[in-house]
Amino acid sequence: MNRAARATIDTSALRANLNAAKEASGGARIMAVIKANAYGHGIVPAARALSGADAFAVARMEEAAAIREAGMEQVVILLEGVFHAEQIPQAASLDAELVVHSHEQLEMLExxxxxxxxxxxxxxxxxxxxxxxxxEDAVELERRLAACAGVAGRPRLMTHLASADLQTDPFTTDQIRRFREATAELKGERSIANSAGVLAWPDSHSDWVRPGIMLYGVSPFEGRSGEGLGLRPVMTLASELIAVKTVPAGGRVGYGGVWTASRDTRIGVAAIGYGDGYTxxxxxxxxVLVRGKTATLAGRISMDLITLNLEEIPDARVGDEVILWGTGLPVENLARKAGTIPYELLCGVTQRVAMRLV
Incomplete structure (x- = not known):
């Protein structure tokens, strides 16, 4: 079945971005974050492309199960741990490592x-x-975990940076200091850095780093693109023109008629909309890009369709590819225009968009 709306996933870009994370992290081991369907890129193909990582980090049990069902044996860490005691046997069957963040989880293991x-x-x-x-509870809790019969070896230690994407905010330095002070007496391996930590806060690198968004070629910093950081965009979201027509001067386009042609204008209709995740x-x-040139949205995005002002592309025709984001049109720019973050746009691509691996 041919679908007009498609997301092309560049697996060589995934591998290149993983190598960039390795180079930036000074020898730390890599816990590649592939939660939320690998940020919308497809958890199984992303995991296969990122097999050079030392471990995978996921949020939910079903994500760990997808990796195992695909035959992959890499270390998998459940970032949210288990929610109920009944999940512990399932986690065991998946040979998943557990993050323990609450007293309830600690008691389950005890x-x-x-x-x-x-x-x-x-x-x-x-x-x-x-x-x-x-x-202040780290030492006591680490000892309780280490004493659990179901725990192997010394517990490892982690924290999560709240503002590492703000490179001038001293809060990240404060968090690193608090973590080091809290764990000074403990021997377990440590993990602090997310993507922004990897790229901007070398003091956060520690034994393990946890790159996420950077693996997909996207900058964690507002106002900067992944390409500007030496990363390669992984996803190109595209569709095609399914109609081209001329709207006369004064004609209104789309729901609510919020866009009006100031003169006779060629309008293209592309088969993609918010039902596909194009917000x-x-x-x-x-x-957007058509034939390598910039066209612009004209009117509101509907569930299945968008309308484009093709005034600057007179040779545009039905069947032409329309690129919504990807190489040459960073998703970071689209997120800024939408008043959101690129994470949300990538994760929002829906199942009716065809995924193609290259």
Whole structure:
């Protein structure tokens, strides 16, 4: 079945971005973050392309299961741990490492009587105020975890940076200091850095780093593109023109008629819309590429279609490819126009968009 809306995933770009993370992280081991369907890129093909990573990090049990069902044996870490005691046997069957961030999870492991021994990560909350234990409790909790019959070896230690994308914000330095002070007496391996940490905060690199968005060629910093950081965009979202017509001067286009032709104007219709994940928050004037040239949205995005001002591309024809984001049109720019972040646009691509690997 041929679908007009398609996302092309450049697996060589994934590998190149992984190498960039390795080079930037000073020898730290790489925990490649492939949660949320690998940020919309497809968890299984992304994992295969990123097989050179030392481990994979996922958020949910079903993501770990997808990796195992695809026959991959790499280390998998459940960043949110288990939610219920009934999930512990499943985590064991998947040979998943567990992040422990709550007293409930700690008690589950203390009560666990199965034969499997888990590698675990103790999460310390140094200022995100989301998941994790207070720094002052780290030593006691690490010892409790290490004493669990179901835990293998010394617990590893992690925290999460809240503002590393803000390169002049001293809060990141404060978080790193709090983490180091809280874990000074402990021997476990450590992980602090996310993508922004890898790229901008070398003091956060530690034993393991956890690159996410940078692996997909996207900058974690507002106002900067991945390409500007030496990364390669992985996803190109595209469709095609399915109609071209001339709208007379004064003619209104689309729902609500929010765009009006100031003169006779060639309008193209492309088969993609918010039902495919191309957000309705993008308005008239948003750029797309047709035949390598810039056209702009004219009118509101609808569920299945967008309309384009082709005034500057007189040779545009039905069947021409329309690039919504990718090489030459950074997703970061589209996110800025939509008032959101590139993570949301990438994760929002829906199942009816055909995925093609190259």
């Amino acid at each position: 009560q666990y009587s199965g034969s499997h021994r888990f590698r675990v990560w103790l999460k310390i909350d140094t200022g995100m105020n989301r998941l994790g234990f207070p720094p 309705r928050h993008l308005g008239s004037g948003t750029p």
